[in-house]
Amino acid sequence: MSPRKIKEFVIEKLIFLSGIASIVFVVLIFVFLLKEGISLFKNHGLGDFLGGKLWYPVSDPPKLGILPLILGSLLVTAGAIAIAVPLGIAAAFYIAEIVHPKVRDLLKSCVEILSAIPSVVLGFIGMVTIVPFIKKFFGIPTGLTALTGSIMLAFMALPTIISISEDAINSVPREYKEGALALGATHWQTLHRVIIHGALPGIIAAAMLGIGRVFGETMAVMMVTGNAAVIPRTLLQPVRTLTATIAAEMGEAVRGSDHYYALFAIGIVLFVISFIINITADLFLHRGKRR
Amino acid sequence: MRKSIAPRAVLSLNGALSLIGTLLRVSARPLISALSLICTLALIGGALAVSSTPAFAQQKAKALQIKGSDTMVNLGQAWAEAFSKSHPGVNIAVTGGGSGTGFSALINGTCDIAESSRAIEAKEIAQAEAKGVKPNQETVALDGIAIVVNLKNPVKNLTIDQLREIFMGNIVNWKTIGGANKPIVILSREFNSGTHIFFKEHVLRRGIAKGPEEFSPAALMMPSSQAIADEIAGNENAVGYYGMGYISPRQKVIAVAKDAKSPFIEPTIEAVKSSLYPISRPLYIYTNGKPQGIIKEFMDFVYSKEGQEIVKKIDFVPIK
Numbered sequence: 001m002s003p004r005k006i007k008e009f010v011i012e013k014l015i016f017l018s019g020i021a022s023i024v025f026v027v028l029i030f031v032f033l034l035k036e037g038i039s040l041f042k043n044h045g046l047g048d049f050l051g052g053k054l055w056y057p058v059s060d061p062p063k064l065g066i067l068p069l070i071l072g073s074l075l076v077t078a079g080a081i082a083i084a085v086p087l088g089i090a091a092a093f094y095i096a097e098i099v100h101p102k103v104r105d106l107l108k109s110c111v112e113i114l115s116a117i118p119s120v121v122l123g124f125i126g127m128v129t130i131v132p133f134i135k136k137f138f139g140i141p142t143g144l145t146a147l148t149g150s151i152m153l154a155f156m157a158l159p160t161i162i163s164i165s166e167d168a169i170n171s172v173p174r175e176y177k178e179g180a181l182a183l184g185a186t187h188w189q190t191l192h193r194v195i196i197h198g199a200l201p202g203i204i205a206a207a208m209l210g211i212g213r214v215f216g217e218t219m220a221v222m223m224v225t226g227n228a229a230v231i232p233r234t235l236l237q238p239v240r241t242l243t244a245t246i247a248a249e250m251g252e253a254v255r256g257s258d259h260y261y262a263l264f265a266i267g268i269v270l271f272v273i274s275f276i277i278n279i280t281a282d283l284f285l286h287r288g289k290r291r
Numbered sequence: 292m293r294k295s296i297a298p299r300a301v302l303s304l305n306g307a308l309s310l311i312g313t314l315l316r317v318s319a320r321p322l323i324s325a326l327s328l329i330c331t332l333a334l335i336g337g338a339l340a341v342s343s344t345p346a347f348a349q350q351k352a353k354a355l356q357i358k359g360s361d362t363m364v365n366l367g368q369a370w371a372e373a374f375s376k377s378h379p380g381v382n383i384a385v386t387g388g389g390s391g392t393g394f395s396a397l398i399n400g401t402c403d404i405a406e407s408s409r410a411i412e413a414k415e416i417a418q419a420e421a422k423g424v425k426p427n428q429e430t431v432a433l434d435g436i437a438i439v440v441n442l443k444n445p446v447k448n449l450t451i452d453q454l455r456e457i458f459m460g461n462i463v464n465w466k467t468i469g470g471a472n473k474p475i476v477i478l479s480r481e482f483n484s485g486t487h488i489f490f491k492e493h494v495l496r497r498g499i500a501k502g503p504e505e506f507s508p509a510a511l512m513m514p515s516s517q518a519i520a521d522e523i524a525g526n527e528n529a530v531g532y533y534g535m536g537y538i539s540p541r542q543k544v545i546a547v548a549k550d551a552k553s554p555f556i557e558p559t560i561e562a563v564k565s566s567l568y569p570i571s572r573p574l575y576i577y578t579n580g581k582p583q584g585i586i587k588e589f590m591d592f593v594y595s596k597e598g599q600e601i602v603k604k605i606d607f608v609p610i611k
Contacts, residue, residue, distance in 0.1 A: 036366050054508065058482050068508075127518075132525055141474045141528045144511055227481070227512035238511050248481045248514055251389040254414055255398075 030271065037268040040261035049265060054242070055229040057249065057259040064262045066269070068229045070114070072146070072239030075232050076221060079150025080157055080214045085207050088161030092203075095162065097171040097191060108166075110265055115159030123220035124132070126152040140236050144226030147235040152220045157210035165211060168202020169195060201284045208281035212274055218243040242266050355383040355585060357392020357407035360485055361515070362534050363574055364432065366605045367406050374592050381585060390485040397577055398424050403586055405577040408434065408485030408534075425580045431593050435535040435558035436490060436570040439520075439542040441527040446470040450548045450554040450570055454494050457530060460507025465528070477510040478519045478531030486516070488545060489572050490532055532570075535563070536606035563608040569601035574607065 001009075040049065044064055052065015095107050130151055135143030172195050178191040196203075218241075226238025227248065247264050253260040357367045363385035371383035393405035398419045409429075411426050419426050438454060440446060446469055449457075456462040458477055466472045480487040496502030513519045516533040523529050524541040534559045538544055546555035549569040562568035582590045592598050599609035 056482070056505050058488060059505060127521070131522075135526065137513065142476045142511065142522070142526055144522070208556045222514050223518070227514070228509050229512075230508045238509070240512065251392050254391055254412060256418065257414065 023140050027219075033264055033267045033271060036261060038265075040258060040265045043258055044262075049262070050269075053231060055245075056093060057191055057253075057262060062258055062262075064258065066242070066245075066266060068231045069240055069242045069245055069266070070228075070269070071231055072225070073241040073243070075146050075235065076149040076153060076225060076240055076241055077211060077215050078146075079147060079235050080151055080153035081207065081211055082152035083150060084157040084161055084210055084214075086094075088206070088210065089165050089203055090160050091158070091162050092165035092169060096166045097195070105153060111159050111162050113157065117157060119217055119220040120223075122152055122155060123223035126220060126224045134236075137267060142226065142238065144224060145236050146225060146239040149221045149225040149239070149241075150235065152224055153214040153217055156217055156220065157214045160213050161206045161210040164206035165199070165203045168199040168206065171202065172198035180201035201287045205281045205284040208277055208284065212277040213280065215277065216270065216274055218247045222247055242270050246270075298556070321333075326350075352384045353381050353585065355381065355404065355589060356381060356396075356402040357385045357404045357406060358388060358396045358402040359577075360390045360408040360574070361387040362408045362486060362536075363406040365433075365536070366432065366574075366602065366607060367404075369601045369605055370589075370593055370598060373597065374589055376587065383589075394426075394577070397426065397579060398422055400424070400579075403578065407575045407577060408572065409488055410575065411577060427450070427580055427582070428609060429576045429578070429582075429590060429593075430573045431576045432574040432602045432610060433563050434572055434574050435545045435563040435568050435571070435608065436486065436532050436572070437535045437538050437558045438530065438532050438545040439523050439538070440545060440546060440571075441523055441525075442532050442541070442543050444449060445472060446545065447543075448546045448548065450551055450553075451494060451497075451607075452550065454547070455497070455504070458490075458495060458506055458510065459504060460509055471527075473528050475530060476526060476556075477507055477521055477530040478513055479506055479510045479540070480516065480519070480533070481512050481514060486534060490570070493570060493572075516551050534607075560603065560608050573610075 032127040034207065049064055049066060050070070051067055052063065053067050054063040056063040091107075091111075095104055095111075099107060123248060126148060130148050131143035133143070134140070134145060134148050152231050176194050176198055177190055180194040181187075185193065221241050222244035225244065227240045227244055229240040229245075230237070232239045246266055249259070250263055253263055302542075332465045345535060355371075359367075367385040371385050375381055375383055383437070390405075390407040390409050393402065393407055394411060394415045396402040397405040398415065399422070411428065416426060419548075422494065438449065444465070446465065447467065453462065453468055457468070457475060460477070462468060463475055464472065464474055479490070491504070491506065492498065492500045495504040495506065511522075512533070513522065516537045519531040519533050520537050520539065520542060523531050530545075538558070544557055546557045547569055548555045553569075556562050556568045558568050558571075576590070576593065578586055578590070581587075594611075599611050602609045
């Protein structure tokens, strides 16, 4: 083989390896999670784990019920989405359709900056501003609640939702808009009768990806939600999320104990839920493209 | 902020993965792709090197790895700084992560000295012996656990029994124990913090380690002692506990009595040293076997007058 061919061959293989690296990582991570997490179920039933209402991992024997944690994660996520989705979609419409092009660039770069703020920093800001505010505003015993977490997470989901929704709105064919306007529809009628229908799959995908971002977030949530493992009844109660549990306890779990395996099993639960969210988002994105 | 070790590791892992992702995206250009692969391999290689060199410390005799309890990380740092002054050329790294982290590092051979705010558990000893490590326990300082409330809270004194009822969730209003008609918000450290376990075993369970008592499920689990301090300073309903190193003028310290007949004592150095204050604990250092060489020199320093002076300066209680 000529040196040129050898060079070609080596580079080709290197590209191939780089290309499949992320697949390898995902598979390795999943196998590792599964291997460590499954060990829990030698001593504990799956039903007791998913449906148990008490989380006392370091007692003897440990009580490893993650129902409060699952509900905590779901509640915080639902709250964040209720805030971020309407706000994000409205902002996307404003940026894509209404605002003056010069202001648009400024707004877009601000959205990007928002997404670049580390979650620890957001959590810290939330701890010193929103936590006391929530406590005073609602007159409740503590400001460390699910709602506080939802507000912080809404900030984090907004950039994702805004950018992807805006893309979806921009990719609606120009003819639709022009046709609607030519038929005598006002700008508002065009927006909410025509463009939103064209952009809907993309907007739903944006919301799903926002949910994914929120669900997996750890640091900010751990700092502002109080982390009490009770089954939440309202948004104004402290909650403990799946992610915060792993982050807070992994450092001190005795390796090889049921507690250690339980944290990996929580990792599997998180992995499965994120996987479902991502697949749903993907389905909507592809549906949008086929049209 | 002291508990942030594990999350920080997660963040940097994310960073590394997204870096790889970014590099992969531009891998259409061969040179960059080759570079990305080298980066990737270097990252993996680095990770492997870190995790597979238990003999690191032995090879370079002049390096000490100290790891473990978050409570003790400042203390370890102060000792390390002073010790390096008298032993130039000795390189000491101190990291937190929790007592459990320290033990697993000692067992895996990735640290020379494990700091711990609790005694080693039977399970951990078994794991250590399986790897040929013999954990050796030394008591290096004492720590009083302070009970703190907001400055506006009129409550001054509590007995251990009252504390027990409060933290188990049986007393839910401050007026039951002589305060205002307000709900009690319980602040605790995370489940497996050494401080949390100590409080559970010695206050809730009255010294019976395997008792049935638990913290109220409604107790807020705070990620660090500093987070407890901040919430106490801003919330007049809250009650919490932490090592006496965190006592500051922004919180009110409660005087505690062993039982209704005993006097109420505040956590001071004298009270802890003389065992008058009822909630205090030893702080440990664990080594593999009896300390030798540079580790022994370090331990001698810890027990020296200067070392114990440092204990006092970091607001713990010296053993001598």
